[in-house]
Amino acid sequence: MFPSQWSTRPYLVQVLLEQDIFTFGMAFELVLGQGYIWMVHRTPGSDKWELEMRSYRLWQMLVESIRDQGLNPLEVLGWKKTGSLLVGRTTEELDMLKRRVKQLSEAGLQAECLYSSDLLLEEPELAVGEDGGAAFVPDDCQFDAQHTASFIEKANRHFASKGRYAEFYNDPVKCLLRSGSSREVEGVQTSKNTLYSKAIVVAAGSWSGSLMHDLLRDSDILLDVPVKPRKGHLLVLENVMPLKLNHGLMEMGYVDHQTVTQLETISASEPHDCGQDLSVSMTATLDAMGNLVLGSSRQFVGFSSEVDESIINHIWTRAGEFFPKLQDLPLSHFSKGRKVRIGLRPYMFDGKPIIGLVPGLPNVFLATGHEGEGLTLALGTAEMVADMVLGNPGTIDQAPFAVHGRCC
Incomplete structure (x- = not known):
């Protein structure tokens, strides 16, 4: 199943609106993340378990559909079954x-x-x-996040000639269009276009709260979307020949690192009070190009996207505690083959994304708050939203992700 096959459902047309080109996919942390589709750190029976499992299966189906077309998932998606x-x-x-x-x-x-x-x-x-x-x-696997986002975008574009898909980059939404009589939302006004629609999905990641605030400024609807940006650093090193990895790895601390909101330690062993709720937990994998990807950090510093070298050093030091070979090489050794990725994860205080109808607006939906699970949950979220828009019965319980009671 291709993601774009949801466009084949009756009357479903997709229009992608973005403030700029760079933000494509960032609502689900597609572009800057590590690309893990992992279940090893998930908790069966939790509120998110059904969504996690459904998304996991949909990713597997996507890989199989690519194979069925005679394509190589490694080349198309950077897919690797690493475990x-x-x-x-x-x-x-x-x-x-x-x-x-x-x-x-x-x-x-x-x-x-x-x-x-x-x-x-x-x-x-x-x-x-x-x-x-x-x-x-x-059976856990990983994708190249940028390749995957590009593939989904390209697949969707096949529907453009049929009037089923359109993109409007560098054209941010300015306001909702309301009908004169019923006051129902009938479209959006962007910087350059007036677009009419039967349904609107707000999936703006860490910016979803401020966007909804602006869109409802002149409305009597009270909605507070408590999504906060949680900044993360990833360190990517090219040609780290001394280190060979066979699987993707993360330390146990990563589980708490995802869910705890008030962290006073940089690691399980190293106190570090930085006043920004900073945590660093070891994650390590080799990407499709053979580059070493090390993470990861989490901190609340607003919408700052500047590189913090002290955090990069902490990531390197923490990785060295698990991989002693790295202790023999100073990080400066990789100055020419080093990249740092910065991302703002859309954090929700209860650890669950917001996916559902906005109360008082019967055709406006939210899909945000996935934090570091954006890639993993992307396909399950897309399926859920499509079912909501079309009024179809869902494949999983949607109640844990409802807007009502969490944003109202």
């Missing part, structure tokens, strides 16, 4: 990993617990000590 390892270094963390593997297995995923000696066979460069281990999900 994922959630790594712990203490007996307490190993116990938690065992429980997680049991939960994932009971939920129908292939998962196993690797003890220190077995883990060393899978990842010889990784150091977790005698008490460590990992949860391993072999």
Whole structure:
């Protein structure tokens, strides 16, 4: 199934409106993220589990559809079935990993617990000590986020000639258009165009709250979308020959790193009070080009997108605690082959995205607040929104993501 196949549903037409070209895909953190489609750190039975599993299946279906057309998913999407390892270094963390593997297995995923000696066979460069281990999900995969966003955009453009798809870059929405009698929303006014529509989906990532505030300025509808930007750094190094990785990895701290809002430590072992709720947890993988991608940081600093070298140094130091070979090389050694990615994750205080109808506006929908799960949840979110717009019964429970009660 291609994402654009949702356009083939009766009466569904897509119009992409963006403030600028760069923001395409950033609402779901497609462009700047690591590209993980991982289930190893998910929690069966949680409010997000159905959406996570549905999206996971849709990504698998997309890969299969590409193969069925005689194309190579690695070339088209930068897709790799790496498997994922959630790594712990203490007996307490190993116990938690065992429980997680049991939960994932009971939920129908292939998962196993690797003890220190077995883990060393899978990842010889990784150091977790005698008490460590990992949860391993072999079917987890990763994509090149930029390739994937470009592929979806290109696939959608096939519908342009049929009047089913259009793009308006560098043309931000200025206001909603309301009918004179019913006051229902019938379209939007942009900087350059007047566009009429049966439904409007606001998916502006970290900017969704301010955009909705502006759009409802002259309305009697009270809506507060509490999405905040949560800044992240990723370090990309080209040709790191000494280090070989066979899987995607993240440390146990990443699970808390995603959900805890008030963090006073830079890592499990290194206190660091920066006044910005900063956290750094080790994630590591090799992308489709063989580059080493290290992460990741999270902090609340508004909409700043400047590189903070101190955070890059923390990421490097933290990675070295798990991969001792990196300690032999100063980060300055990679000055010519180094890139830093900055992204603003749309953070929601309860850890769940907002996906649903805006109360009082029967044809305006929100899809935001995915934070670091944007790529993973993208296809499930798209399917959910399409079903809502068309009035179809959903494939999963939509209630946990409703706007009402969380933004009103």
